[in-house]
Amino acid sequence: MGENYRFIGKSAPRRDATEIVTGTVQYLDDLKFQNLLYGKVLRSPYAHANIKRIDKSKAEALPGVRAVVAWEDIPDWRGGTPRNVRVLDKKVRFVGDAVALVAATTERIAEEALRLIDVEYEVLPAVFDIDSALKPDAPLLYEEFKSNIVPGGTPIYGPNCLQGVVHGDVDQGFSEADVITEGTFGCENIPNALPAESIGAVAIFEPPDRVTIYGTSQAPYMDKVTLFHVFNRQFEIRSIGHHVGGGFGTKFTCWQVQAYAIILARATGQPVKIVFTKEEHMAAFTLRIGSRMHAKVGMKKDGTITAIQGTWYVDTGCNSFTTQCQVAVGSGELMIMAQCPNWDFKNIIVATNRNASGATRGFGGQELKCSFIPLLSLAMAKAGLDPLEVLKKNFVKPGGGYYWRDGEWYNYRGIDFTNAMDKGAELFGWKDKWEGWLTPTSVKGTKRRGIGFGIHGNADVGEDVAEAYVQLGYNGTATIFLCVSEHGTGQKSNYPRFAAEVLQILPERISMSPADTLVTPFEFGPVGSRGTYSIASAVINAAEDARRQLLEMAAAKLGEDPKNLDTVDGVIFVKGRPDKGIKWRMMGNDKTILGYGRFEPDFTMCNCVMSFVEVEVDSETGKVDLIRVVNASDVGQIINPVGLDGQLCGCWGSAGIDSAIFEESIIDRRTGHMVNANLIDYKWRTFSELPVVENAVLETPFPSHRFHAIGIGEITTASGPSATLMAVSNAVGAWLYQYPATPDRVLEAFSRRAAL
């Protein structure tokens, strides 16, 4: 049990609940603008081609068309990491790449105009996977990236950005091992986190250099920063956020659609809106990175991991803003999960002719672990060890440490998650169910059940700078100025509770500013797992700063030492004498008390989530049913029990567990077309097939901020996929290495088992 606070830890309705259930809450596409034009993107039908010629004249002549823009009409504006991706280029690199932009008075006219643009392409050979991209004679996506290898490291993470893990002495480590396993494993099905709301932007351009951007972004302040650089620091950007219909990390990287809207607004002098169709969202927006590793692991008989050596191949698609970040964070996350003294673990980032990659929850670590745990499973099976015991033993504990994204070593000062693992195991009944590797827990006719375990931890709970202001109102109210969009986690309802707890006024008396960079200080955005530690710390610090100023002002009036004063419900009093108080009103309506709070990054703690998964496999049809999931965690302090429950129940959606069963983006390897870019062909779980989900959550105080909480939401999907593949292998009685475990792969595994 956590502390008994007045507001924190109590269930309360979301602040936006009434707006959501009445349909009055506004997402991007619901906003109204005067003289709005509609933008559309002409997309390449080829995976790789040079644009020889574009004839825009017919499109431009269509009544209602206000602008048609191609690469030759704009300066050399670029994004991505490294910053080599032109907003519009004379070369296209995947089916769906942007060729030209149109703005028109209606969507229908804009669509018609797209059909009137005449493009002559010189089609080039393309590469759709890591192997073909790395062949010596492979066609190059970018002349500057020889062998299609994209440089590692990102300036965002500093000059020593983590580009792999080299530590200790692997030869020594392998010589101490009792079992060694080696192989190639991957997670290359690029499932789509697929928020319900599509991607879009509205841009307003005021000459000569003022841009206002409304986006579907989770991180409006970072849009300002990113776009500023994309447009060569020529434009002054104001970014405004509002409700977001789900993000799951993906809506951190919306710079391309925002850039298109800005270019069209500048070309027309009118506001321009672009909202991607679901097909564009799925086939032309960013996806998860593809991940494959060839590696070797050494382990002692007692489950101690002694050495990890290998190469992680990362398929980044045709470009990315964040892949180098995912490589850095993913590598650190592997260290958190596998506290091994000896490492030689490198990586190669490979460009291929498919969609760009972008941020997605799990952020490198989920993809890497989906590849690593199958390798480790072989070692655990060889040594006859229970995966729960091995993963429990090797997860970071106080006294342990890891390299993090900036290349620095961090000594871990968080809590020990062992109790939470035991609690989860008990709720799931792991000890009674576990029968050993490749052994089902039960067999009834064609129905075979199996179980699996997975774990994930992430030290970016304390990543990046957060800033907030808290302004006090003389009537016992407060306003938080914070650049955060509500994207479903409920954090915009939680932050007022943190401030309320510090100021001891009701959360209802606290307002939140809009997420508007003109009004708020810097804030990186509710991405990664940073909402509860980083962002809340800034709010707490700002509230404390405001409270200090308030008490100092009252102290002068009362002739008291501010240290002796306290405030509750808008009244300031000498401690122990609440009856003799003065109201906040003493500050007068002509005085502003504005507290400022800042959080500096801290990578010395991580969160952790564990998945216990039970599946049922049909040996006749190969179908996998997800029966039951137990999620376990220790979150330090629960902020809002209902919100936490919702996040944990999300374990199978948005590219979580289901990416091990049926979710995948399927690209036709001959043409590069994505064949399931719609919500009929892309499979998703319905109400008819809901698994049982139970959650075991402990509250052991973290040395984070004064409320001792640590975030969890991001990672609730991260530990499930590998646990699920493990469970399917155990149910079948033969190893499955590929995600997802579709019926054909399951049946193939059954036939391998029969052949033994």
Next chain:
Amino acid sequence: MAAIKSVTLKINGQIHELDIGSKVGQIDPADTLIHTLRETLGLTGTKASCGNGACGICTVIMDSKAVPSCKILTIECDGKEITTIEGLRNLKTGTLHPLQQAFVDFTAFQCGFCTPGMIMTAKALLDENPHPSEEEIKDALSGNFCRCVSHYQVLKAVLSVAEKGR
């Protein structure tokens, strides 16, 4: 069939007579119902997502049935009675519909983008069958996409209304 010149819709109890044509405020024969609701009439409570009848997010109630408004042409709706999410709350008293209140009480949403469609689908079910079983509720909602996985809370919310007065 003679070409019709206008379409009359009864939306949330209000009659709208809309001319057919391509001017602002008119109904183009290619307009979908969701386009008319959101763009022509400004009723943006109904959200758009997949655009091909797969996700249930754009669900409205037409002549007592839950339908995907993205797959229906407005010119086919002449004389129809339509209820959207805006039509559920009692506008005079401000009281929420019991389903809306249950969604608030159970926090049966995360991002909320699927919520209007969920509520409209559940309402059509309860109008027809006031006390459905959990299985019947799951069945009715099986065409509604929710990526945040609010399914468990949605079920609790709908069940709580379904159980009232049983």
